[in-house]
Amino acid sequence: LxxxxxxxxxxxxxxxxxxxxxxxxxxxxxxxxxxxxxxxxxxxxxxxxxxxxxxxTLAVKKGLMQGFLLFVVSEMLMFVSLFWAYLHSALNPSVELGMQWPPAGMEAMSAAELPLLNTMMLLASGVTITFAHHALINGNRKNTLYGFLYSTLLMVMFVGCQGLEYKFAPFTISDSVYGSTFFSATGLHGLHMIMLAVMLALC
Missing domain, CATH: 1.10.287 (Helix Hairpins)
Structure with a gap:
């Protein structure tokens, strides 16, 4: 409550x-x-x-597993809907968008700058959390904690760079469907990273 x-x-x-x-x-x-x-x-x-x-008990574990599976499916569908909105507008831009993508008069963010750094940090955090998972399975507490620590630090750095990306973006969330889909998808993903970093820090 x-x-x-x-x-x-x-x-x-x-x-x-x-x-x-x-x-x-x-x-x-x-x-x-x-x-x-x-x-x-x-x-x-x-x-x-x-x-x-x-x-x-086994029944409780089964219920938790089913609940978590439904949660993951709902998260996947939420991201699919955001990607669908982006791809629908990108592959078939309307007259209001100037029949082009990105829309007419809008400057796109360079993928080779801050977004590339964010992608590298995200992939690195995936490697470190996988390392922690394998260490946990093998009963190696020290390496598990190191993996959790590095993953949490990478996620915090990712969220910080995401904030910088938002600050210096040449468009806002109200700039047509381009801005709204970009900020909705990346903002939702950033929110997931914040929650995951908090959960790892609590572990």
């Missing part, structure tokens, strides 16, 4: 702040902190239940 109210208040405060109804970000930050606090309590309880309390 506490987490639900935190999420609802976070979404409401973000909407009010973005539309200029709130003059500061204090409410949004407070809601984000309460959500992170409730997440940490939830993770602590899950770890306790799954280890020394022994509450995770």
């Amino acid at each position: 506490f987490t639900s109210f935190s999420l609802m208040n976070l979404a409401t405060s973000m909407a009010l702040t973005s539309h200029g109804y709130m003059g500061n970000n204090y409410m949004m930050m407070m809601c984000a902190m309460t959500m992170l606090y409730s997440m940490s309590l939830w993770f602590k309880d899950m770890m306790a239940e799954s280890t020394y309390l022994g509450d995770h």
Whole structure:
């Protein structure tokens, strides 16, 4: 219940702040902190239940696996819809876009600069988390912690570079479908990286 109210208040405060109804970000930050606090309590309880309390029976594990699988499928479909919107507009640009992609009068971001660095960091974090996973399977706690640490650092650096990319982008989210699909897809991905970095830091 506490987490639900935190999420609802976070979404409401973000909407009010973005539309200029709130003059500061204090409410949004407070809601984000309460959500992170409730997440940490939830993770602590899950770890306790799954280890020394022994509450995770085979039926519970099966239910958790099915729930996680449905979550992954819903995430995949969300990203598919964003890519669909981008490709639909890119492969068949309308008259309003000037019959070209990127739209007429819009400067595209060079893929060989900051986006390339972000891609390298993302791939490197995939390598380090895979290293941590294999170390965990083999019971090597030290290498698991190193893998988690390097992955978390790479994700934080990725999010920082994503912020720089947004700051210096020659277009905004309101600049036609090009800006809205770019910022929606990359923003959602950046949000996932932030949540994953928080989860790894809590582990």
